[in-house]
Amino acid sequence: MEKKELLIIIPAYNEGNNILRLLTQLENLDIKDTADILIVNDASTDATNWIVKEMQYPMLSQLYNMGYGCALQTGYKYAVRRGYQYVIQMDGDGQHDVCNIPVIYHKLKEQDADGRCPDIVLGARFMEDSADFPVSLPKRVVYSIFRFLIRITTGQKIMDPTTGLQGLSRKAFLYYSKYDHFDDKYPDANMIILMMLIKFRVIEIPAVMHARAEGKSMHSGLKPFWYMLRVIFSVLIVLFRVKVLKMDVDVGHLSADKI
Template sequence: MPAARAIIVVPAWNEQLTVGETVREIRAATPDLPVLVVSDGSTDKTADVAREAGALVLELPFNLGVGGAMRAGFRYAVRHGYEAAVQVDADGQHDPNEVPALLEKLSEADLVIGGRFTSKDDTYKVRGPRKWAMVVLSKVLSRLAKTKLTDATSGFKATGGRALPVFAEHYPVEYLGDTIESMVIALRAGCKIVQVPAHMRPRRGGQPSHRPIKSMIYLFRAGFALLLALIRRYDLDQQLLESKSQPSPVKEGVVQ
């Protein structure tokens, strides 16, 4: 089967210290895949550093959050004829060498999650209320997806098939919407979700989006986000869904 055209989307907000090295590493690991950095209202030199590293750059005038940045990336992908998009964070925590494994699985699914916590020797650890939230979310979403998911909040994922046009129109921009709610939307659109093992690395620089002191707040927000996603109605375009009823065939690391 022919390979789908894929693009890597990197949402970035004030990541001038890390985005250049991240883009260079992505290009070295997947030289045939274009890299689009979405500068999410950055006030530093994120856009300039990304361009110098060889990325395409989409600059948003205001900070919309990861969900807003990714929706812009999905729309760029659809409008330019790409059939798959892979999210890689700008802080260097995701390993670009694992991108081909995500793309390969798109031959049988619409959304592929790079899941942490899939092996006992994984060095990425989460404790306290944040861990409790992740466990509960994963169990609920695993039941909805009818497959085992260990990492419902992973930002490392590949989107293709019917999920790509749906996300281009309906990707949520609210807090945690880009992880929890987006999966609920995908499932309601009839998308198939699978998970492959992935490893999380330490940040190259900057500040993490969640600090330990906010773990309890995260627990309540995560629960509320899931509840809201489950009760919210989504106006999904049935004609659009029917036109993308089959997953995109993707070969490892190939772009046409």
């Protein structure tokens, strides 16, 4: 069997009502012909574990609920050790339409005028050609603040600073897989700022996403404001790390084997 170069990472915490539908959609897309799929079960207490096992998909199960970022980093480490060249991460709640996968995969391989491919492709909900996506007022406020932070720290405009739908080159997920290179809770605008500042190439494309059908979002209620403060604090750490300590400056220009 020919080894695949693309791994789809799906972190899941108590997504038993959604994961079956998502995996079925992936099967209908015939994604197994071009990609491997990995579920990272973040110590779910519902039927997530049994559903994934019954469908016979590879799964890594964490003994304790470590958080969204930690689940993603577990997937990155798996991708590094298994020799994948690309990763596409998508949430287990079904909000990310599977039709985005081939588009992001193609974009990861597309060279710019300088012959450079993207390191990170963000699937965005709020670009002109994106599908309509309902957002609560608290979240709109948070997103606006994050857009502003990215603009003033990097000089670049990102419309969807919290998207979990991302494609990563090997260089990007190799960097993320290392100790102290990735936020273990809320890897959102803070990680975008970090990667832009250290010269990884980050681009954004329109994406198709849907509102959560079942289950509870980790950003429900007033949680977005606590989450906002947590990310802003992380952004300050990123700025201190890059601007003051000069850590990893220009590492994005290196090849994967030198990171």
